[in-house]
Amino acid sequence: MLRRPIDPALHPEVPGPGRPAPPGYEFAGFRRFELVLRQLGGIASRRELLAATDGDETSFWFALHYGYLDRVRTGWYAAATVPPDARAAWAAGGPLACVSALVHHGVLDPADHRIDGTLHIALGRGGHRFVTDRPVVAHWGDEDRASGTRIAVSLETALRQARWCASAHQ
Numbered sequence: 001m002l003r004r005p006i007d008p009a010l011h012p013e014v015p016g017p018g019r020p021a022p023p024g025y026e027f028a029g030f031r032r033f034e035l036v037l038r039q040l041g042g043i044a045s046r047r048e049l050l051a052a053t054d055g056d057e058t059s060f061w062f063a064l065h066y067g068y069l070d071r072v073r074t075g076w077y078a079a080a081t082v083p084p085d086a087r088a089a090w091a092a093g094g095p096l097a098c099v100s101a102l103v104h105h106g107v108l109d110p111a112d113h114r115i116d117g118t119l120h121i122a123l124g125r126g127g128h129r130f131v132t133d134r135p136v137v138a139h140w141g142d143e144d145r146a147s148g149t150r151i152a153v154s155l156e157t158a159l160r161q162a163r164w165c166a167s168a169h170q
């Protein structure tokens with residue numbers, strides 16, 4: 001059982017009172033981790049997933065083994081709804097920041113000349129920059145990193161970062 005009930009407004013696809021399961025729908029089982037991930041904002045740790053599913057290690061292992069869990073990096077998992085850039089940013093260590101977050105927030109056009117393949121990410125002071133196949137510019141600071149979600153820093157933070165980011169003005 002989920003500790004936190006699924007919010008039907010957010011997840012109309014989940015069966016419940018007055019919402020019969022459509023044909024072929026499978027709620028129980030490994031797929032429930034996808035729903036839990038979405039409830040947790042899209043990106044969650046193994047510990048959080050287990051806490052939200054009553055510590056069901058066996059289901060967790062099977063979900064991982066059979067491809068129902070997308071491992072971003074060691075101990076971290078993403079819902080299928082997480083945008084590829086946000087997934088790549090978390091793989092590198094943190095949420096989208098600076099111009100990358102502005103693109104995510106819809107403020108900056110991805111076709112803007114300042115946007116190349118480089119990901120700008122937010123890292124806390126004790127954070128770790130993981131090596132990935134994308135070039136990364138790290139923006140350090142606990143407050144900035146915590147300003148938004150695990151997907152992206154807040155719009156306000158992203159605007160401030162982009163104003164001062166050297167690589168965003170080349």
Ligand SMILES: [Zn+2]
Pocket residue numbers: 097098099120137139161162165166167168
């Ligand atoms: Zn930047």
